[in-house]
Amino acid sequence: xxxxxxxxxxxxxxxxxxxxxxxxxxxxxxxxxxxxxxxxxxxxxxxxxxxxxxxxxxxxxxxxxxxxxxxxxxxxxxxxxxxxxxxxxxxxxxxxxxxxxxxxxxxxxxxxxxxxxxxxxxxxxxxxxxxxxxxxxxxxxxxxxxxxxxxxxxxxxxxxxxxxxxxxxxxxxxxxxxxxxxxxxxxxxxxxxxxxxxxxxxxxxxxxxxxxxxxxxxxxxxxxxxxxxxxxxxxxxxxxxxxxxxxxxxxxxxxxxxxxxxxxxxxxxxxxxxxxxxxxxxxxxxxxxxxxxxxxxxxxxxxxxxxxxxxxxxxxxxxxxxxxxxxxxxxxxxxxxxxxxxxxxxxxxxxxxxxxxxxxxxxxxxxxxxxxxxxxxxxxxxxxxxxxxxxxx
Ligand code: UD1
Numbered sequence: 001x002x003x004x005x006x007x008x009x010x011x012x013x014x015x016x017x018x019x020x021x022x023x024x025x026x027x028x029x030x031x032x033x034x035x036x037x038x039x040x041x042x043x044x045x046x047x048x049x050x051x052x053x054x055x056x057x058x059x060x061x062x063x064x065x066x067x068x069x070x071x072x073x074x075x076x077x078x079x080x081x082x083x084x085x086x087x088x089x090x091x092x093x094x095x096x097x098x099x100x101x102x103x104x105x106x107x108x109x110x111x112x113x114x115x116x117x118x119x120x121x122x123x124x125x126x127x128x129x130x131x132x133x134x135x136x137x138x139x140x141x142x143x144x145x146x147x148x149x150x151x152x153x154x155x156x157x158x159x160x161x162x163x164x165x166x167x168x169x170x171x172x173x174x175x176x177x178x179x180x181x182x183x184x185x186x187x188x189x190x191x192x193x194x195x196x197x198x199x200x201x202x203x204x205x206x207x208x209x210x211x212x213x214x215x216x217x218x219x220x221x222x223x224x225x226x227x228x229x230x231x232x233x234x235x236x237x238x239x240x241x242x243x244x245x246x247x248x249x250x251x252x253x254x255x256x257x258x259x260x261x262x263x264x265x266x267x268x269x270x271x272x273x274x275x276x277x278x279x280x281x282x283x284x285x286x287x288x289x290x291x292x293x294x295x296x297x298x299x300x301x302x303x304x305x306x307x308x309x310x311x312x313x314x315x316x317x318x319x320x321x322x323x324x325x326x327x328x329x330x331x332x333x334x335x336x337x338x339x340x341x342x343x344x345x346x347x348x349x350x351x352x353x354x355x356x357x358x359x360x361x362x363x364x365x366x367x368x369x370x371x372x373x374x375x376x377x378x379x380x381x382x383x384x385x386x387x388x389x390x391x392x393x
Contacts, residue, residue, distance in 0.1 A: 001029050001362055002088040002387065006079065008036030008063075008099025011172075011285045013048040014266060015094045015117060018174035018351025020055065026359045032086060036075045036099040037062035041240060047265040052175060068098060068129055075102035083112060087387045089362060089380065090115060093137060094171075096130040096284075096305075101137050108140040113379045117171055117354065119144035120151025121284075121305035128210075130284075134305065142376040143361065145354050147171070147288075148308045148343050164376070168353035169345025172285055173292050176270065177348035183270035190271055194235060194259070198275045202232050204258075207239035208282040211300055217320060218245055221300065224322045225258050225280070228329055232277060233257040237264045278332050280325075287315045292346060296337040298328055314340035 003023065007016050016033070023029050035057035039045045048054070061078040063071055075098065083091065083106060091107045092115045093100045100116070107114045116137050123131050138144055138155060146152050147170040155165050191198060204225060212218050225234055238246065238260055246260070264272070270289070273279055278296040279286060287306050290297035291313025299310075302319040309315040314337065316328050331337065345353075362380060 001090070002032065002086065003029060003358070004032045004034055004083065004086065004088040004091045006034045006036065006091060006093050006099060006103035007057075008038035008075070009095075009097040010039050010044050010048060011283075012094045012097060012099065013045070013054055014052055014175040014285075015171045016092075017052045017054045018171050018178075019092060019117060019354050020351075022351035022355035023358065026355055026363065028363070032059075032088065033057045034079065034082065034103075035060045036079070036102070037064055038071065038075070038097060038099045040064055041263075043263045043265070044240065051266045052179070072098050072102045072105075075099055076106050079103055080106045080110065083107065083110065087383070087390050088112060089383050089387060090143075090358065092117060093141070094118060096121070096133045096137070098129070098133065101133040104137045104140055111379055112383055113143070113376060114141040115143035115145065115354075115358065116141035117145045118147055120146040120153075120155045120165070121148075122150075122154045123301075123303045123305040125303050128208075131305065142379065143357065145350075145357070147346075147350070148306070150307055163374075166353070166357045167345065168357070169347060169350035170288060170343070171350045171354070172288055173346040174348050174351050175266075176289055176292060179267060179270065180274070183267040184274065186267055187271045187275060190268055191275065194261075196233065196235070196272075199277055200232070201276060202228075202234045202278045202280060203269075203273050203276045204234050204236040204280045205239065205286060206236075206280075206282050206300060207241050208301065209241075210302075211282050211320075212242045212245045215245075215249065218242075219249060220320070220322060222246075222249070222258075224325055226256050228280075228326070229256045229258040231329075231333060234259070234280070235272065236260050237262065237269065239263060278329065278337075287313070288346075290314050291340050292342055294340040296332045298325060298332075300325075308343045312341045312343055314338065 005016050037060050063074040090113050093103045094117045104114050119138050125131055144165045145168045152165055152167055274293050279290050280298045282300045287309040291309045297315040298318050299315050300318055318325050
């Protein structure tokens with residue numbers, strides 16, 4: 001059986017590795033890794049492959065940056081050709097980035113079964129590009145692998161058949177659990193490099209268009225961070241989008257103890273967030289990681305597609321309310337942060353569960369009457385026949 005994994009942006013890389021390595025133990029599975037090239041800077045892509053020990057991509061489509069439509073369309077054009085040549089029986093897509101929806105659309109059009117890892121998450125905010133990517137990808141995927149129970153509820157509410165939905169847990173946490181000991185071994189040197197003392201600094205990451213694209217909102221946030229850094233040194237690794245926007249900021253930035261640095265590798269960021277007093281972020285993945293690590297997380301968004309991180313985890317939804325940012329920050333520094341509990345199945349074995357579902361669906365299907373009963377079954381049969389035809393011709 002041939003499986004293609006499609007990844008493209010930084011948060012995809014830590015999600016694909018546990019699935020790829022779990023599928024290695026399933027007999028007769030050939031795996032192909034496609035990098036769309038959505039993220040291309042060394043410190044947004046290459047470093048992650050090295051640190052996560054992810055195999056080299058078999059192909060890089062090198063789409064690079066452009067508008068959402070152009071980027072999505074370019075991925076579709078280049079990927080369609082590749083998939084028609086390779087004819088896999090299953091394509092796996094990850095998360096909610098443009099590469100995810102682009103790959104899912106291509107497969108839906110040419111009849112290749114699709115599995116979506118991290119399905120069912122909803123912010124219910126359609127002004128977010130990622131929400132559109134999530135909605136569309138889930139509607140056209142055949143296998144929906146959810147990280148938390150709310151994912152199942154959202155998919156049921158959208159009328160998606162129960163047999164397509166598989167609650168498997170969080171693959172991002174698989175990678176975190178595997179690499180935490182290695183990340184911790186870097187800590188003493190790293191803290192010394194930045195002149196930081198464990199537990200006595202905060203981390204900041206911001207890259208959402210809603211926070212950084214508008215000059216006014218970026219200025220407001222930077223001013224607030226400058227103020228907060230008087231009480232706690234803040235380390236701010238800059239996403240390229242944010243770095244660009246900061247350059248065009250006209251206000252004089254007087255950072256006090258707010259330090260802007262280049263994007264960090266996976267291990268470096270994990271070590272620093274584990275040892276931070278708090279994290280200020282608009283990233284989805286970091287809300288999950290801080291919840292697992294029980295590090296207070298101030299989420300600079302009006303809503304989240306990961307409500308479990310607020311309900312059970314360590315995240316506080318701050319939105320753009322700078323007063324709330326200030327009061328929650330002080331509450332945490334006073335030692336009154338809420339205690340996080342780890343959501344069910346965030347246990348390091350999500351990748352294995354995904355591999356088991358795939359093995360059961362594709363490799364150990366009972367013969368029955370031999371009649372394809374669902375659209376998914378029909379797609380598997382059709383695609384298997386096409387692949388067989390290609391390899392015999
Ligand atoms: C993308 C995802 C977002 C995810 C984020 C993680 C979508 C719609 N958004 O946002 O969900 O949280 O990745 O990082 O897919 N750039 C570089 N070098 C790079 C990559 C990007 O300089 O390696 C710059 C380019 O100027 C580009 C901008 O960053 O225009 C934004 O990149 P893009 O891939 O469009 O979206 P992200 O903001 O990274």
